[in-house]
Each structure stands twice: as C-alpha cells, then as structure tokens.
Amino acid sequence: MKQFPLRLSWAMAIHKAQGITVDQVIIxxxxxxxxxxxxxxxxxxxxxxxxxxxxxxxxxxxxxENVD
Structure with a gap:
C-alpha cells in the first residue's frame, strides 16, 4: 500500500476573502x-x-496612472 500526504485546505472566491490574511494563497x-x-x-x-x-x-x- 502506498500513501501520500494530504493537507487540509479550502477554496473561496476573491470577494469572500476581503478582510482576511493568509499564509499561503494560490491565485x-x-x-x-x-x-x-x-x-x-x-x-x-x-x-x-x-x-x-x-x-x-x-x-x-x-x-x-494618476496615483502618485
């Protein structure tokens, strides 16, 4: 029997992510x-x-372009 590691993760829409900070993100x-x-x-x-x-x-x- 072979095994491979699993990591708990989740997906969310960008607008739902407003206001949170994460250690890793895939965009x-x-x-x-x-x-x-x-x-x-x-x-x-x-x-x-x-x-x-x-x-x-x-x-x-x-x-x-107008931002200093």
Whole structure:
C-alpha cells in the first residue's frame, strides 16, 4: 500500500476573502473579471513566499496612472 500526504485546505472566491490574511494563497487569474480583483487577491497573503500564481494573465491587473 502506498500513501501520500494530504493537507487540509479550502477554496473561496476573491470577494469572500476581503478582510482576511493568509499564509499561503494560490491565485488563478484567467477568470478574474472585475476591477480590483487582482489587488484584493494579491493583498491577502502575508509574504511573497506564500504567493502562488497560476495561469497568470497580466492584462487582468489594472493600475491607475494618476496615483502618485
């Protein structure tokens, strides 16, 4: 019999993640559709080491050119 490790995890929509902070996050950007979703998703994780981007689409991130 062979075994493999399991880790308890869960998934949630970006808008449901507002207001929480996590140690690790996997972000799949291809299905992002709203302004600000990229920022909200990226800002949930504490460190860059805990950030995993899958199927990255840079056009899903918007920046305001007027911000100083």
């Amino acid at each position: 799949i950007t291809k299905d992002m559709f709203g302004t600000g979703m990229g920022y909200t998703a990226l800002s949930r994780v504490r460190t860059l080491e805990g950030l995993f981007l899958i199927d990255l689409h840079p056009n899903k991130f918007y920046c305001n």
